Amino acid sequence: xxxxxxxxxxxxxxxxxxxFVTGTLSYVRFEIDRWMMxxxxxxxxxxxxxxxxxxxxxxxxxxxADAQSWTIILPRRRTYEExxxxxxxxxxxxxxxxxxxxxxxxxxxxxxxRDTGGGGHFFEMHYSLHYIPYExxxxxxxxxxxxxxxxxxxxxxxxxKIFRDFFTFRPGKGQRSxxxxxxxxxxxxxxxxxxxxxxxxxxxxxxxxxAAPALIHGDNGERVMEESFPSFFxxxxxxxxxxxxxxxxxxxxxxxxxxxxxxLGSVTxxxxxxxxxxxxxxxxxxxxxxxxxxxxxxxxxxxxLLRDARPALSTAxxxxxxxxxxxxxxxxxxxxxxxYVLAGFASSAxxxxxxxxxTAKRRQKQAAHLGFRLVEALNIxxxxxxxxxxxxxxxxxxxxxxxxADREHWEVHVMFLAWAAMLIWPIWRSPRWAWFELLGxxxxxxxxxxxxNALTTDRHLAATIPAGDWVLAGFDLIALVVGIVFAAIAIxxxxxxxxxxxxxxxxxxxxxxxxxxxLSVASRTVAGVASGYVLTSLFVVLVPLAxxxxxxxxxxxxxxxxxxxxxATLMAVFHARSPTRAWLWIIGTSAPLTMLVVILLSGTxx
Amino acid sequence: MAASSFFFSLxxxxxxxxxxxxxxxxxxxxxxxRSLEIILRCGGWVxxxxxxxxxxxxxxxxxxxxxxxxxxxxxxxxxxxxxxxxDIWWRA
Numbered sequence: 021x022x023x024x025x026x027x028x029x030x031x032x033x034x035x036x037x038x039x040f041v042t043g044t045l046s047y048v049r050f051e052i053d054r055w056m057m058x059x060x061x062x063x064x065x066x067x068x069x070x071x072x073x074x075x076x077x078x079x080x081x082x083x084x085a086d087a088q089s090w091t092i093i094l095p096r097r098r099t100y101e102e103x104x105x106x107x108x109x110x111x112x113x114x115x116x117x118x119x120x121x122x123x124x125x126x127x128x129x130x131x132x133x134r135d136t137g138g139g140g141h142f143f144e145m146h147y148s149l150h151y152i153p154y155e156x157x158x159x160x161x162x163x164x165x166x167x168x169x170x171x172x173x174x175x176x177x178x179x180x181k182i183f184r185d186f187f188t189f190r191p192g193k194g195q196r197s198x199x200x201x202x203x204x205x206x207x208x209x210x211x212x213x214x215x216x217x218x219x220x221x222x223x224x225x226x227x228x229x230x231a232a233p234a235l236i237h238g239d240n241g242e243r244v245m246e247e248s249f250p251s252f253f254x255x256x257x258x259x260x261x262x263x264x265x266x267x268x269x270x271x272x273x274x275x276x277x278x279x280x281x282x283x284l285g286s287v288t289x290x291x292x293x294x295x296x297x298x299x300x301x302x303x304x305x306x307x308x309x310x311x312x313x314x315x316x317x318x319x320x321x322x323x324x325l326l327r328d329a330r331p332a333l334s335t336a337x338x339x340x341x342x343x344x345x346x347x348x349x350x351x352x353x354x355x356x357x358x359x360y361v362l363a364g365f366a367s368s369a370x371x372x373x374x375x376x377x378x379t380a381k382r383r384q385k386q387a388a389h390l391g392f393r394l395v396e397a398l399n400i401x402x403x404x405x406x407x408x409x410x411x412x413x414x415x416x417x418x419x420x421x422x423x424x425a426d427r428e429h430w431e432v433h434v435m436f437l438a439w440a441a442m443l444i445w446p447i448w449r450s451p452r453w454a455w456f457e458l459l460g461x462x463x464x465x466x467x468x469x470x471x472x473n474a475l476t477t478d479r480h481l482a483a484t485i486p487a488g489d490w491v492l493a494g495f496d497l498i499a500l501v502v503g504i505v506f507a508a509i510a511i512x513x514x515x516x517x518x519x520x521x522x523x524x525x526x527x528x529x530x531x532x533x534x535x536x537x538x539l540s541v542a543s544r545t546v547a548g549v550a551s552g553y554v555l556t557s558l559f560v561v562l563v564p565l566a567x568x569x570x571x572x573x574x575x576x577x578x579x580x581x582x583x584x585x586x587x588a589t590l591m592a593v594f595h596a597r598s599p600t601r602a603w604l605w606i607i608g609t610s611a612p613l614t615m616l617v618v619i620l621l622s623g624t625x626x
Numbered sequence: 627m628a629a630s631s632f633f634f635s636l637x638x639x640x641x642x643x644x645x646x647x648x649x650x651x652x653x654x655x656x657x658x659x660r661s662l663e664i665i666l667r668c669g670g671w672v673x674x675x676x677x678x679x680x681x682x683x684x685x686x687x688x689x690x691x692x693x694x695x696x697x698x699x700x701x702x703x704x705x706x707x708x709x710x711x712x713d714i715w716w717r718a
Contacts, residue, residue, distance in 0.1 A: 187706040208703040359696040
């Protein structure tokens with residue numbers, strides 16, 4: 021069990037660290053967007069929904085006249101206070117159009133903004149990496165998330181003194197302190213870790229667990245999703261005679277009266293300008309966690325209220341929704357969102373302390389081994405190097421020429437080039453000095469960001485603080501604080517690097533050099549990872565087949581729960597007394613289940 | 627009102643921590659008496675329950691539970707740090 025925890029954590033730890041750091045930054049991606057587009061106006065007037073929506077509608081009437089549907093996204097509290105609109109074409113080959121409108125004028129901002137991906141790149145990277153084809157990348161991340169789930173559960177099982185050591189942290193004791201830190205970060209934020217892993221897996225539910233819809237419905241989960249979430253897939257929008265559109269203000273008024281606790285978030289007009297036009301008003305979603313929001317539907321031609329009810333969802337669908345809502349955190353106000361960011365960094369720190377602990381435990385016995393030195397270099401290059409790479413991304417945003425071709429992609433290239441350089445650097449430096457140097461570089465890279473900002477734009481602290489634009493000012497200030505924290509850590513490390521550390525911790529340093537041991541481990545790994553997946557898939561298909569009522573809901577349930585079953589299978593395989601027993605168990609349960617599935621499937625097909 | 631929920635979580639975990647001999651000794655140089663231990667344990671759990679009630683009362687059930695979980699996590703971490711670095715703020 022401890023073996024599973026250590027190796028699942030180590031092999032995928034660096035990717036997981038990347039996923040968690042970029043994922044945490046995703047919670048503030050709109051704020052990062054703003055800092056990376058300094059040409060945008062500083063603090064623009066928000067305006068009320070009743071003012072901004074009609075302006076957006078007139079823009080859409082002009083630019084998306086024969087579209088199939090219009091969508092208006094109202095300014096969230098934390099973006100530019102801009103309206104985003106898009107229209108989808110009636111004909112299949114038509115272009116989908118979109119625009120960002122200034123809330124006051126209803127027209128696109130005229131300032132020429134630099135070509136940048138902003139914070140959105142962090143969001144994309146955290147589930148689809150970069151430079152790797154999408155389908156492969158999301159499966160790699162899925163594997164990592166699954167490994168982390170297994171690592172979390174095995175971590176709890178292996179942590180024998182979980183209640184006694186709940187509040188315990190003993191700094192300054194070498195390996196003991198790293199273990200304490202790893203445990204404290206893991207246990208204190210455990211609900212978050214489990215939630216974020218599970219919900220992350222559920223976000224790509226039928227990509228990672230395709231067995232149920234593939235075998236029962238013969239598709240990729242489309243039918244399950246349509247049956248579970250009816251309102252997101254409106255019926256075909258037919259052509260109908262033209263008609264004037266009813267005024268929007270009374271609709272907004274009705275909405276605000278019936279939803280006093282929330283704000284208007286988006287307006288969708290289906291089949292605009294026709295007699296069968298529908299106007300759907302959705303709330304911002306600040307009063308509920310789930311992503312599925314209670315929308316109000318009005319007739320576009322007459323203005324009458326057609327539907328004001330939340331579509332009845334099955335419990336499975338509601339759970340699915342709740343999980344996605346928890347992962348995305350869109351519902352969160354400023355306090356909870358700050359917590360999301362702290363928790364995300366706690367997860368990243370838990371992974372980082374785990375990686376360092378691996379080297380701390382084995383340093384005495386294995387310091388000369390190639391594998392050990394590789395792990396240590398990767399640790400330094402990732403834990404200290406990735407922050408430097410992220411800072412490099414921001415430096416590139418300010419320094420790359422504005423009219424450069426592919427500027428947006430080059431900002432990302434700079435980030436990965438910097439990371440590659442940080443991974444190479446520790447190879448010929450002694451670990452202690454490499455840590456100090458990279459942490460020092462991180463301190464400079466972040467601490468000097470406000471200075472760079474002042475030298476290259478006019479959105480620096482001296483301008484943003486008086487204007488009261490706390491998003492822009494906050495970015496600079498937080499960069500400064502991050503730089504100071506890195507500097508403090510680097511200085512402490514320098515003092516220790518200069519003295520020889522005499523602390524030794526008598527722990528068991530695991531070293532598997534026996535060939536037979538290695539084969540046994542390899543055998544269990546194949547049994548767990550590959551056959552365990554087959555067994556889990558069988559379960560996922562079997563339950564809905566055995567309970568054909570509410571089959572879509574059951575398919576959702578069995579797939580959502582499957583990840584825990586997979587983790588349990590992995591743990592059982594490594595807990596079995598020998599690899600042979602593990603294989604016997606897996607085959608012994610898979611064979612009859614396979615027969616059962618085949619019988620049930622042919623029975624329903626007949 | 628949301629802050630009060632956090633403070634109840636903090637108080638709850640502080641009481642639970644102090645009900646443990648190890649941490650009680652950190653601050654008071656001896657283990658707690660049995661009666662004190664029981665009071666601190668029960669008080670700690672009650673405070674955490676009150677924190678849940680406050681969160682739900684302010685923010686509704688779904689968001690209230692999420693908020694309470696967040697406060698619990700922060701409070702646990704905070705209490706652990708306070709105990710670790712007690713020399714900064716505690717005079718025995």
